[in-house]
Amino acid sequence: MTVMERPPSTLSALTEKELEILRLLVAGHTVKSIAKSLNRSEASINERLRDARRKTGVGSSRELARLLDTQKIWDKNIDLNQPGYSPDVAAVHPVQGRAWPKGTIVLLVAMSIAAAAGIGFTVADSISQADPEAPVSSAAARQPPLVGNWLLDVDRIPAEERPRRVTIAFRVSPEQQWTARVEIAAADGSTQQAESTAALDGVPAPITGNMPFIDTVALRQPAPNTLVMTLGKNGTPVSTRVYAVSKDRQSMTETIVWAGSSIPRLETNYFKRIG
Numbered sequence: 001m002t003v004m005e006r007p008p009s010t011l012s013a014l015t016e017k018e019l020e021i022l023r024l025l026v027a028g029h030t031v032k033s034i035a036k037s038l039n040r041s042e043a044s045i046n047e048r049l050r051d052a053r054r055k056t057g058v059g060s061s062r063e064l065a066r067l068l069d070t071q072k073i074w075d076k077n078i079d080l081n082q083p084g085y086s087p088d089v090a091a092v093h094p095v096q097g098r099a100w101p102k103g104t105i106v107l108l109v110a111m112s113i114a115a116a117a118g119i120g121f122t123v124a125d126s127i128s129q130a131d132p133e134a135p136v137s138s139a140a141a142r143q144p145p146l147v148g149n150w151l152l153d154v155d156r157i158p159a160e161e162r163p164r165r166v167t168i169a170f171r172v173s174p175e176q177q178w179t180a181r182v183e184i185a186a187a188d189g190s191t192q193q194a195e196s197t198a199a200l201d202g203v204p205a206p207i208t209g210n211m212p213f214i215d216t217v218a219l220r221q222p223a224p225n226t227l228v229m230t231l232g233k234n235g236t237p238v239s240t241r242v243y244a245v246s247k248d249r250q251s252m253t254e255t256i257v258w259a260g261s262s263i264p265r266l267e268t269n270y271f272k273r274i275g
Contacts, residue, residue: 013055018048025049026065145225145245146170149275150252156270163187168254168271170227176200178219180229182211204232214238249273 014022024034031049035042049061058064152166164185171179181195196217198205204216216232225245231238237259245252254269 014052018052021045021048022052022061022065025061144170144172145249146227146243146252147172148249148273150271151274153270153272164189167274178227180217182209202230204230207231 021034021038024037029037031042031045034040035045038045052064053059053061056064147170150168150170152163152168154162154164154166157163164187165183166185167183169179169181171181173179177197177199179195179197182193184192186192192209192211194207194209194211194214196205196207198217198219200219200221202218202220204218207215207217214231214233216235218230218232220228222228225247227243229241229243231241239256239258242255243252244255250273252271252273254271256267256269
């Protein structure tokens with residue numbers, strides 16, 4: 001399994017009553033006030049919270065509630081239903097091809113990165129604050145920060161999923177068409193590659209190559225050092241990836257959230273510039 005194909009955890013087992021309790025919890029209620037509001041016993045509320053934690057594998061009720069609440073940020077600022085994507089099509093897992101019921105799509109949970117103008121950029125800001133100012137050549141300064149060749153730090157990938165090598169190359173034309181090329185060399189020696197050219201307008205464009213789990217890409221750029229890439233398959237969103245470049249332009253992070261009924265594990269990959 002490549003870094004492009006890691007499966008999400010499901011939320012589909014949660015009941016409406018469990019979701020209602022979690023929403024009240026994230027709104028600031030205590031178990032006692034939730035019990036009073038729903039005319040239930042505190043023991044009953046605690047039991048439902050335990051069931052929700054067991055079903056999702058999240059150890060804390062408040063953490064689970066917080067993850068559910070970030071759906072609002074996702075829906076408002078990193079909308080997977082971009083032009084060309086139909087909300088009536090079930091989300092498809094990129095590996096298993098399983099069709100998720102439409103009703104579960106609204107449970108999509110995302111990282112709290114706002115990909116729209118006027119919203120703080122958590123990933124980009126954290127990198128900018130962590131990295132010291134570094135000189136950038138005048139030639140490089142004229143290029144968008146993301147342009148260039150990037151190599152994945154595979155040592156950070158779990159050994160059982162670790163590829164031999166992953167590279168991403170970004171290019172931009174004078175017409176502001178962005179070309180992205182990804183090459184993956186798996187542990188068994190097999191290779192996959194994908195290439196696309198798209199405008200920064202959120203409209204899906206075709207992907208060529210031999211990655212069967214994606215066939216379109218849509219791009220947005222909320223900040224010069226940030227690129228939001230939504231990958232799709234058969235008209236359905238598969239995942240959204242937020243790329244953020246450090247101030248010295250020598251490192252880049254890729255933060256991934258999967259479409260469908262899932263809780264993201266806030267998956268982050270780390271790249272270094274190689275050209």
